[in-house]
Amino acid sequence: MFDVARTILHRPRALGFACAVAAVLLGLVYMAIAGAPTRYLIINAGALVIGCATLPLLDLAVAGGSRSLGGIVVAMAAALLATAILGPQVEGAARWVDLGGFVVQPSLVLLPVMLVAFARTRTTLATGGIVAAAAALALQPDRAMAAMLVVALVTLALLRRDRNVLIGLAAASIGLTVTLERADALPAVPYVDQILYSSFNVHLAAGLAVLTGTVLLVVPALSGWRRDPDCRVDYAVFGAVWFVAILAAALGNYPTPIVGYGGSAIIGYMMSLVALPRHAGSPAAETTASSRGSDPTTPGGHLRVGLG
Numbered sequence: 001m002f003d004v005a006r007t008i009l010h011r012p013r014a015l016g017f018a019c020a021v022a023a024v025l026l027g028l029v030y031m032a033i034a035g036a037p038t039r040y041l042i043i044n045a046g047a048l049v050i051g052c053a054t055l056p057l058l059d060l061a062v063a064g065g066s067r068s069l070g071g072i073v074v075a076m077a078a079a080l081l082a083t084a085i086l087g088p089q090v091e092g093a094a095r096w097v098d099l100g101g102f103v104v105q106p107s108l109v110l111l112p113v114m115l116v117a118f119a120r121t122r123t124t125l126a127t128g129g130i131v132a133a134a135a136a137l138a139l140q141p142d143r144a145m146a147a148m149l150v151v152a153l154v155t156l157a158l159l160r161r162d163r164n165v166l167i168g169l170a171a172a173s174i175g176l177t178v179t180l181e182r183a184d185a186l187p188a189v190p191y192v193d194q195i196l197y198s199s200f201n202v203h204l205a206a207g208l209a210v211l212t213g214t215v216l217l218v219v220p221a222l223s224g225w226r227r228d229p230d231c232r233v234d235y236a237v238f239g240a241v242w243f244v245a246i247l248a249a250a251l252g253n254y255p256t257p258i259v260g261y262g263g264s265a266i267i268g269y270m271m272s273l274v275a276l277p278r279h280a281g282s283p284a285a286e287t288t289a290s291s292r293g294s295d296p297t298t299p300g301g302h303l304r305v306g307l308g
Contacts, residue, residue, distance in 0.1 A: 010227065010279065012223065012224045012276040013277065013278050014278075015223060016220035017270075019216040020051070020216075020269050020273070023214070023258040024044060024258060025213075026210070026212055026213035027044060027213055029205070029206070030202075031191055036190075040261045043262075044263060044266060047262075047263025047264075050263070051271065054267060055273060058274050066120075069120065070123045070125035070126040072117060073114050073129035073130065076110040076129065077133040079106050080111070080132070080133050080140075081135065081139070083096070084140045087140075091185050095140045102263075105264040105265075107142055107145040108145070108245075108255065108262075108265045109265075109268040111137075111148060112241045112242070112245075112271070113268065113271045113272050113274065114129065114130065114133060115148070115153075116241070116272050117274075119160075124164065127167055130153075133149065134168070134171040134172045134174065137149060137179065138179055140179075141182045143254075144245070144249075148245060149175065151243075152244070155236050159232065184252075188253045189253075191260060194249075194256075195259070196214065210260075214258070217257060218242055218243055218246075220239075220273075227280040228277065234275045234276065238272060242257065
């Protein structure tokens with residue numbers, strides 16, 4: 001048992017996968033105790049399966065290097081803009097897409113991936129995608145996701161500052177300011193919002209399940225930061241993304257990621273694991289880290305494939 005745990009701790013991608021699965025299971029425990037409709041549990045479990053299937057496909061897509069990764073960032077930004085412009089509005093907010101009765105929040109699926117990708121390839125193309133994403137979040141509007149964008153870019157600027165990061169940060173800051181100026185009157189949704197608190201009113205076990213599952217989301221970042229100094233930028237951005245998602249859920253009526261009802265964050269978390277290396281401190285990780293040292297757009301800085 002200890003050997004298995006030690007092995008997982010030295011494999012960041014596998015650790016992230018294990019934390020995601022555990023968090024989803026704890027979320028199912030919470031919803032079962034709270035009396036959520038069985039359909040909610042099935043949707044969250046199905047989202048985990050979709051996320052598991054999507055991760056290797058995303059690996060293949062980004063293995064082509066910086067140009068491919070930049071194109072992915074732009075395509076995802078276009079999806080966010082389409083949601084803001086064409087998506088159905090609820091209380092003045094257009095954040096969702098209805099896929100045959102299943103409601104998806106594209107920003108929770110796509111923005112985490114965009115940010116961990118931008119941490120790796122800060123090309124002009126990718127920067128354009130980040131600027132477009134900032135505009136989309138301002139139009140939706142979505143304070144939580146706009147804050148995620150700002151905090152992740154501040155983290156990136158502190159650790160690896162360059163002109164494109166500062167351009168993206170400026171656009172993100174403007175976008176966040178716009179969201180703060182616009183009204184956000186959406187009420188809390190049962191089993192989705194404010195469950196960090198309401199779960200304890202249901203049962204102590206439900207509250208502990210939610211709290212534990214939430215903490216697990218940042219464990220890969222904390223462990224990787226300590227064990228894998230060469231890839232600290234990746235871990236820091238990954239951790240910042242999900243910390244802000246948790247903080248937003250604690251402070252306002254925003255989805256509680258992974259442990260609450262809703263598959264968007266589950267898929268988004270699984271996809272964002274693409275940023276984590278297979279092995280902490282491995283020669284491959286060191287080569288990748290050194291190859292992107294002064295030139296963040298080098299093709300050698302592509303994301304590694306597989307769970308490890």
